[in-house]
Amino acid sequence: MATNNINQIIEQPIHETTIYAEPVFHIGNFQITNSLLNSWLAVLVIIILCVALRLKLKQIPGKIQHIFEILLEGALSLCDQVTNDRRITLKIFPLVTSLFIFILVNNWLGLLPIVGSIGFVENSIFIPIFRAGTADINTTLALSIATVIGSNIFGIVAMGAWKIFNKYVNIKALGGIITKFRRDKNVIIVAPITFFVGILELIGEMAKVASLSFRLFGNVFAGEVLLASMGAIFLYILPTPFLFLEVFIGLIQALIFSLLATVYFTIASQDHEEHGEEEGYEKELAHV
Numbered sequence: 001m002a003t004n005n006i007n008q009i010i011e012q013p014i015h016e017t018t019i020y021a022e023p024v025f026h027i028g029n030f031q032i033t034n035s036l037l038n039s040w041l042a043v044l045v046i047i048i049l050c051v052a053l054r055l056k057l058k059q060i061p062g063k064i065q066h067i068f069e070i071l072l073e074g075a076l077s078l079c080d081q082v083t084n085d086r087r088i089t090l091k092i093f094p095l096v097t098s099l100f101i102f103i104l105v106n107n108w109l110g111l112l113p114i115v116g117s118i119g120f121v122e123n124s125i126f127i128p129i130f131r132a133g134t135a136d137i138n139t140t141l142a143l144s145i146a147t148v149i150g151s152n153i154f155g156i157v158a159m160g161a162w163k164i165f166n167k168y169v170n171i172k173a174l175g176g177i178i179t180k181f182r183r184d185k186n187v188i189i190v191a192p193i194t195f196f197v198g199i200l201e202l203i204g205e206m207a208k209v210a211s212l213s214f215r216l217f218g219n220v221f222a223g224e225v226l227l228a229s230m231g232a233i234f235l236y237i238l239p240t241p242f243l244f245l246e247v248f249i250g251l252i253q254a255l256i257f258s259l260l261a262t263v264y265f266t267i268a269s270q271d272h273e274e275h276g277e278e279e280g281y282e283k284e285l286a287h288v
Contacts, residue, residue, distance in 0.1 A: 021136040024129055034128055035136035042105040042133060075100075082262045092265040095150065099143065100258035106133040107220055107250030111227070111243060134220040134253075137213065144212035147261045148205055155268030164268075168205075170198035212260060219253050 021033035053068065061069060075097060079089045110132020133139045155164045223246040230242045 021131060021138070022128075033136065034131040035133045035139060038109055038130045039106060039133035039139060041130060042102060042109055045105055045109070046101055078259075079262055082259065083266045088266060088269055092154065092262060096258045096261045096265070099147070099261055100254050103134055103143070103216070103257055104251060104254035106139075107254060108247065110135060110220070110224065111246055111250065132220055132224065134216055135224055137217045140213040140217040141209070143216075143257070144209045147212060147264065148208050151261070151264040151268040152205070154265050158269040166198070168198050168202040170195045208264065212257060216253055216257055219249060223249055 021035035023031045024034050024037060025032050053065070056062070056065060058065065076089060076093060079093055079096065080086060083089045083092070109130065152164060155167075227242055227246060
């Protein structure tokens with residue numbers, strides 16, 4: 001009897017929360033992970049939701065449509081507080097809202113007990129078929145890179161490629177050494193510093209990618225570990241408050257990511273050099 005009990009204990013699958021996404025199956029040489037499947041499921045849920053809302057749209061809104069219209073207007077107002085310009089808001093709102101919804105659905109799908117309990121056992125280890133896509137660094141890194149590149153493309157459209165290029169590789173500042181040296185000898189010191197600041201801006205863009213990706217990944221992955229630990233220690237009832245906490249954290253992380261994306265797009269669309277010149281003219285007029 002004791003031997004049978006020991007064998008049963010050994011044969012029980014181990015539930016591990018790994019820092020990497022587990023492969024589920026392969027399509028040729030392409031590896032399909034549980035996080036990727038969860039991301040596809042999130043996209044499917046969003047498509048179904050959007051189609052259902054589109055079919056239910058009416059001139060006189062019902063209760064559900066009215067709620068979504070209130071949420072949409074609130075989101076526009078929040079975005080306006082960042083951009084201070086409704087024109088910019090309307091241009092970037094579809095993108096940042098899509099990011100918010102995708103990240104939110106991904107975060108919440110990973111918390112569903114039903115979704116997390118579907119899987120298979122391999123080498124005595126239970127591997128869930130679905131896992132939050134944002135708990136995979138590859139997903140958050142892809143979202144971050146797309147956001148930073150997209151903000152720079154938006155800046156090129158808004159201000160032109162030359163100004164964006166000079167923001168990072170400030171050739172204009174180095175050229176000022178030749179054109180302004182006779183009038184201002186300090187330019188020989190200021191121009192290289194200005195050029196170096198542009199290089200720092202380029203490094204800052206890379207830092208944005210790291211900041212966005214690791215913040216989202218770290219919080220979602222930490223939530224998975226917390227829920228798994230509390231579930232193992234307190235079984236069924238006591239982990240419930242932690243589950244609601246992770247639901248709230250999933251919402252906050254999606255909001256933070258989308259708001260930071262809004263900030264990056266807004267900064268990219270503004271010509272700080274022109275603003276500086278305008279402030280200089282205003283000061284000169286004030287003295288006059």
